[in-house]
Amino acid sequence: MDTTLRDGEQTSGVSFLPSEKLQIAKLLLEELRVDRIEVASARVSEGELEGVKKITHWAAEKGYLDCVEVLGFVDTPASVDWLTEAGAKVLNLLTKGSLNHLTHQLKKTPVEHFAAIEKCIHYANEKGISVNVYLEDWSSGMRHSRDYTLELIAFLADQNVKRVMLPDTLGLLKPAEVAEYVGLVSEQFPEVHFDFHAHNDYDLSVANVMEAINHGISGIHTTVNGLGERAGNAPLESVVATLSDFTTVKLNVQENKIYRISKLVEQFSGLHIPSNKPVVGENVFTQTAGIHADGDNKKNLYFNDLLPERFGRTRKYALGKTSGKANILKNLLELGIKLEPEELSKVTQKIIELGDRKERVTTEDLPYIISDVLQNNSIKKDISIEGYHMTHSKGLKPTVQLKLKFKDQFYEAHASGNGQFDSFMLALQKIYKSLNKKLPKLTDFSVSIPPGGKTDAFVETVITWDYGRIIKTKGLDSDQTVAAMMATEKMLNIIEQIDSGNRA
Numbered sequence: 146m147d148t149t150l151r152d153g154e155q156t157s158g159v160s161f162l163p164s165e166k167l168q169i170a171k172l173l174l175e176e177l178r179v180d181r182i183e184v185a186s187a188r189v190s191e192g193e194l195e196g197v198k199k200i201t202h203w204a205a206e207k208g209y210l211d212c213v214e215v216l217g218f219v220d221t222p223a224s225v226d227w228l229t230e231a232g233a234k235v236l237n238l239l240t241k242g243s244l245n246h247l248t249h250q251l252k253k254t255p256v257e258h259f260a261a262i263e264k265c266i267h268y269a270n271e272k273g274i275s276v277n278v279y280l281e282d283w284s285s286g287m288r289h290s291r292d293y294t295l296e297l298i299a300f301l302a303d304q305n306v307k308r309v310m311l312p313d314t315l316g317l318l319k320p321a322e323v324a325e326y327v328g329l330v331s332e333q334f335p336e337v338h339f340d341f342h343a344h345n346d347y348d349l350s351v352a353n354v355m356e357a358i359n360h361g362i363s364g365i366h367t368t369v370n371g372l373g374e375r376a377g378n379a380p381l382e383s384v385v386a387t388l389s390d391f392t393t394v395k396l397n398v399q400e401n402k403i404y405r406i407s408k409l410v411e412q413f414s415g416l417h418i419p420s421n422k423p424v425v426g427e428n429v430f431t432q433t434a435g436i437h438a439d440g441d442n443k444k445n446l447y448f449n450d451l452l453p454e455r456f457g458r459t460r461k462y463a464l465g466k467t468s469g470k471a472n473i474l475k476n477l478l479e480l481g482i483k484l485e486p487e488e489l490s491k492v493t494q495k496i497i498e499l500g501d502r503k504e505r506v507t508t509e510d511l512p513y514i515i516s517d518v519l520q521n522n523s524i525k526k527d528i529s530i531e532g533y534h535m536t537h538s539k540g541l542k543p544t545v546q547l548k549l550k551f552k553d554q555f556y557e558a559h560a561s562g563n564g565q566f567d568s569f570m571l572a573l574q575k576i577y578k579s580l581n582k583k584l585p586k587l588t589d590f591s592v593s594i595p596p597g598g599k600t601d602a603f604v605e606t607v608i609t610w611d612y613g614r615i616i617k618t619k620g621l622d623s624d625q626t627v628a629a630m631m632a633t634e635k636m637l638n639i640i641e642q643i644d645s646g647n648r649a
């Protein structure tokens with residue numbers, strides 16, 4: 146069960162719009178094919194109600210309604226009525242899985258709590274809603290109030306409950322404890338379907354999920370990109386890879402759709418995926434050391450089972466001070482460029498020098514570096530920014546007047562946008578529209594300055610564009626808009642070469 150839209154949204158600072166929730170829900174169920182999704186907590190807000198209504202309306206049409214779950218509380222009739230209004234058919238009822246939480250938060254006795262749970266289950270069933278039950282703080286319960294926790298499970302086993310869900314609410318379990326506790330309840334209650342809900346506070350969520358699987362759990366909870374309260378939940382992408390490669394469990398999840406949904410969740414959540422995050426991070430399929438690229442050429446010596454193609458990604462070879470000739474050759478191959486051995490040595494030397502100066506080098510920088518190092522004017526610069534005038538004043542919208550040279554012709558346009566770079570892009574779009582040409586989609590924009598806090602430092606802007614293939618271009622200037630414009634100018638020349646290659 147994926148809970149990106151409920152626990153994932155409990156990441157500090159994350160809030161999905163109803164339309165975003167619907168888009169993610171569709172991708173999760175239809176393309177990625179997870180079995181169930183938890184989409185909200187009951188009674189949170191009007192926006193949440195609207196989001197759940199959108200999802201249940203769509204799910205009813207597609208026959209997915211039983212896969213859409215909503216977290217609710219022991220507050221009969223409020224949560225059940227909220228689900229009824231939202232059109233939801235599955236309630237994930239939050240009960241207290243430890244005596245500590247029950248006594249100090251709800252201030253109830255077990256007898257009172259069980260009676261209230263029973264009332265809620267009956268009311269939900271009357272309304273045609275099926276019930277799963279969460280045992281909040283179950284892990285502490287197993288550690289410190291085991292009799293109570295087991296008594297609650299025994300009570301639920303006699304109720305009309307579909308699944309009992311065991312959260313490690315505070316992410317405090319280590320794998321050996323998961324094995325012990327999950328093993329114990331699975332053995333004691335073989336007729337009950339148990340789910341395990343991990344949290345990642347000690348970075349052990351995936352290991353804990355594996356242990357739960359190995360000790361009899363029937364369902365697991367994940368979130369895309371590992372979003373979730375505090376350090377998050379078990380990341381869907383890592384869990385899928387791990388279970389596929391290290392257990393005999395068969396999942397319905399389509400691995401090759403993982404990257405797409407990960408990027409969508411990144412965009413909607415506003416939380417950048419760390420570049421070293423397994424499976425979905427920018428760099429996790431990038432070989433940096435030259436010795437690795439060399440080994441890849443010789444019987445794939447540095448490959449493991451985690452092949453990028455499985456997840457809709459490709460292997461990359463980084464350019465930098467440790468990259469060496471093998472990496473450069475791999476990138477040249479991608480660009481269709483051939484160099485003589487002594488030319489390759491000079492280019493390699495230059496890239497190492499740039500790396501030493503902490504400069505990032507992208508594949509798309511290579512033609513420029515070659516042209517510069519070999520002084521052979523090999524780079525075709527069909528398009529250049531010939532002039533610009535930018536304004537940025539208080540109380541007025543920024544503007545840009547742009548002069549562009551496109552294959553010996555000059556074009557001018559003026560635009561006003563949300564910032565200087567936006568104004569520049571709008572002016573550029575006007576020119577490209579008049580030429581009947583399309584610009585790529587900007588998918589990522591990163592700005593960095595060298596550490597040290599100096600305001601006269603060069604700003605490095607790296608822009609990622611989607612033009613059927615991903616293009617990354619870099620600009621370097623003391624002004625950040627100019628750095629972005631330089632990166633854009635490089636992109637314009639690259640797409641022109643792609644287009645003329647396609648025409649040829």
Ligand SMILES: CC(C)C(=O)C(=O)O
Nearest residue numbers: 152279281282312314
């Ligand atoms: C709200 C509950 C179910 C939860 O996410 C947890 O206990 O981790």
